[in-house]
Amino acid sequence: MAMTLSRSPGLFTLALSGGMLAGAASALALAWRGRVDNGLPSSGINAPSHWILGDAAIYQDGVSLRHTLLALGVHQASSMLWSTIFGVVRQQRRQPTTANALSDAVAVTALAAWVDLRAVPHRLTPGFQERLSTPSLSWVYGSFAAGLALAGIASLGRDSE
Numbered sequence: 763m764a765m766t767l768s769r770s771p772g773l774f775t776l777a778l779s780g781g782m783l784a785g786a787a788s789a790l791a792l793a794w795r796g797r798v799d800n801g802l803p804s805s806g807i808n809a810p811s812h813w814i815l816g817d818a819a820i821y822q823d824g825v826s827l828r829h830t831l832l833a834l835g836v837h838q839a840s841s842m843l844w845s846t847i848f849g850v851v852r853q854q855r856r857q858p859t860t861a862n863a864l865s866d867a868v869a870v871t872a873l874a875a876w877v878d879l880r881a882v883p884h885r886l887t888p889g890f891q892e893r894l895s896t897p898s899l900s901w902v903y904g905s906f907a908a909g910l911a912l913a914g915i916a917s918l919g920r921d922s923e
Contacts, residue, residue, distance in 0.1 A: 776849040776917050777842065784909030785841030789834060791905035792890060795898035804829075806898070809889030810836040820889040837888070841906070844874045848910045852917070863914030871907035875899075 789807065796806030804825045811833035812819040822829040848870040855862055878888050879899075891899060 772917070773846070773849045773853055776852060776913055777846040779916065780845035780848050780910045780913035781838070781842035782909075783913050784845055784906045785838045787909035788841065788902050788906040789837055791898075791902045792837075792894075795894050795901050796890075799894050799898050805893050806890045806902075807837075808833045809893055810840070812889040813885065817884075817889075820892050840888070841909075844870060844906075845910060845913070847873075848914070852914055858914070858918055860915050860918065863918070864911050867907045867911035867914055870910060871903055874906070875903045 792806035793803035797803045799805070800823065802823045805823045808822045808826075808829040809820045811822070811829045813836050814832060815829065819829055819833075848866060851866045851870060852858060852863070855866075879891055890902070894902065
């Protein structure tokens, strides 16, 4: 029981920091690649709002509170979920290192991409896969993995405290 209690704050911190970093990095990649693929940064960012507003939201290009803010909220919530999974994986490591922080980030991101793009019903996909090219999706998920990895590496020094 003491082990669970002592590990919980580390998990919370890693889930929060990883979610914020991965969410922000991938949102920036969405904006960049939305501009590259469609001429507008918001074209990639707005798509996740289709979870609540329906499929027409995937194709909303303009910045708006209704689509952009809602989509960023959905994206960030999803990032926090996957970061928590990343944190659980990191907590299972007997000896956390930079190398396994990187491999864990890649593995969790690969699982997230598979779930996002293949496993869930269309309504629960991120939606941006319909607006972005395959190379752009690689940038988005790669940025997400980088954010998780940075959080995992940053946590290495805190784990010994």
